[in-house]
Amino acid sequence: xxxxxxxxxxxxxxxxxxxxxxxxxxxxxxxxxxxxxxxxxxxxxxxxxxxxxxxxxxxxxxxxxxxxxxxxxxxxxxxxxxxxxxxxxxxxxxxxxxxxxxxxxxxxxxxxxxxxxxxxxxxxxxxxxxxxxxxxxxxxxxxxxxxxxxxxxxxxxxxxxxxxxxxxxxxxxxxxxxxxxxxxxxxxxxxxxxxxxxxxxxxxxxxxxxxxxxxxxxxxxxxxxxxxxxxxxxxxxxxxxxxxxxxxxxxxxxxxxxxxxxxxxxxxxxxxxxxxxxxxxxxxxxxxxxxxxxxxxxxxxxx
Numbered sequence: 001x002x003x004x005x006x007x008x009x010x011x012x013x014x015x016x017x018x019x020x021x022x023x024x025x026x027x028x029x030x031x032x033x034x035x036x037x038x039x040x041x042x043x044x045x046x047x048x049x050x051x052x053x054x055x056x057x058x059x060x061x062x063x064x065x066x067x068x069x070x071x072x073x074x075x076x077x078x079x080x081x082x083x084x085x086x087x088x089x090x091x092x093x094x095x096x097x098x099x100x101x102x103x104x105x106x107x108x109x110x111x112x113x114x115x116x117x118x119x120x121x122x123x124x125x126x127x128x129x130x131x132x133x134x135x136x137x138x139x140x141x142x143x144x145x146x147x148x149x150x151x152x153x154x155x156x157x158x159x160x161x162x163x164x165x166x167x168x169x170x171x172x173x174x175x176x177x178x179x180x181x182x183x184x185x186x187x188x189x190x191x192x193x194x195x196x197x198x199x200x201x202x203x204x205x206x207x208x209x210x211x212x213x214x215x216x217x218x219x220x221x222x223x224x225x226x227x228x229x230x231x232x233x234x235x236x237x238x239x240x241x242x243x244x245x246x247x248x249x250x251x252x253x254x255x256x257x258x259x260x261x262x263x264x265x266x267x268x269x270x271x272x273x274x275x276x277x278x279x280x281x282x283x284x285x286x287x288x289x290x291x292x293x294x295x296x297x298x299x300x301x302x303x
Contacts, residue, residue, distance in 0.1 A: 001236050004029030007080040008235065009072050011063050011120060012090030014041025016189040017140070019048075020224035021087050021231045026054030028232050031080040034058045035072060035090065055080065063090045063116030069123035077127065085136045085235045086124040088117040088162075095151045106154045113158035118165065125169075125178065134177030136235045139166050141182040141246060146257055148292050159184075163246050167259070170244030179243040181234050184257065185227035186220050186250030197300060216251030218297045226251055264288040 008025045012018040014036030022032045026049045034049075034056055036042040042058040049056040057079045061068040076083045092112050094105035117139055128135035144152050145159025162182060169180040188202040188211075201215055205223065216222050230249045233239055246257040266284045268276050 001028050001232050001238065003085075003232065003235060006030040006084040006235065007033075007076050007082050008085035008087065009033040009035065009076055009083065009120070009124070010087040010089055011035045011072070011116065013087075014038050014045050017185055017187055017224045017227060018087075018089040019045050020187075020228040021089060022056070023049060023052070023054075024225070024228035024232050025085065025087075025235065026056060027052070028236075030085065030235070031055040033072060033076045033079070035063065036060060037062045062112065063088075063120060064111040066119050066123070068116075069119040072120060073123045073127050082131060083124060083127045083135070085138070086120060087138045087140065087231060087235075088120050089140045090116055091140070091155075093152075094154060097151050098153050101153055109154035110158050113155070114161045117162050121165075121169065121180075125173065125176075128178050129176055134179070134240075136239075137166075137169065137173075137178065137180040138231055138234050139163075139180070139182045141166075141184040143184050143186065143248065143294055146184060146246070147294055150293065163257075166246065167244050174243065177240075179234070179239065181239075181243060182246040183227070183230055183234070184246060184248045185224075186248070187222060187224045187227050189224060197296075211251065213252075214297060214299060217253055219300060220248065220250040220253035220255070222251030230254065263290075 003025060008030045010018050010022040010025065010032060013022040013034045022034055022045060026032045032049060034042050034045045037060065039060045042060050046056040046058045057075060059072050059075050061071060073083055090112055092109060094109050096105055121137055124135065124137065139162050141162050142159040144156045145163055148156050166180050166182045173180060188205045198221065201211055205211060211222060227249045230247060234242065248255040248257055264285055266280060
């Protein structure tokens with residue numbers, strides 16, 4: 001897992017998961033470009049990495065625009081000579097149920113998560129192709145993008161879109177030796193603190209109390225540091241043949257998400273009229289209906 005000589009950009013890395021990814025990459029030897037909208041957070045992250053013997057610099061700007069993407073890549077090249085790894089982690093929440101969500105709520109989340117991922121990856125890929133020798137793209141998704149989540153129309157849409165782009169990019173960039181994968185982490189952060197049944201566990205962690213095993217294993221939630229190892233692995237030579245995948249990580253659990261597949265198929269000569277579907281539905285399709293939302297053990301759900 002030696003990343004010495006590698007250069008990485010981590011967006012949204014002034015705190016939380018992004019900071020954990022940046023510190024982990026630096027610990028493995030990579031030089032890191034920290035990005036955040038908060039100057040104090042970005043500077044603190046850089047100082048922490050440098051104090052531990054690593055190399056880091058900061059770009060303070062919101063992701064989404066092509067200008068920010070260009071500044072991130074240019075900074076990596078100017079400060080450290082090249083670019084090898086991009087981790088698109090920056091994100092915001094504007095949670096509301098559908099009928100209360102405004103255009104502004106929707107657009108803000110899509111702009112940071114989905115457009116921000118697109119513009120940063122496009123800019124990084126231009127640099128990778130110019131350099132030659134491949135590259136690593138690690139896009140941060142979410143279980144909400146895989147299964148949906150109440151009150152998160154905008155966030156779920158963006159995260160689902162990110163995984164869709166990852167699968168497309170994995171095909172487009174294979175010949176250039178550039179791998180593209182999605183990581184869907186669950187960790188105790190300011191974002192998961194907004195989920196009611198997880199909030200008490202986030203608070204207990206702040207007090208230095210360990211998470212119970214059922215949370216770390218069955219829910220798959222832990223500290224931001226628990227979710228950082230997969231980023232170093234995907235950035236390393238050991239993962240050179242892994243691309244187009246979506247991985248779930250958190251606490252003591254690591255898992256692969258499946259790609260959507262046809263689960264039940266039937267044929268009807270001449271095509272399917274509405275009446276034909278109605279006659280066949282219960283016997284052929286009803287037993288294959290998929291659930292929505294994350295499914296958690298009853299023991300951890302509020303009574």
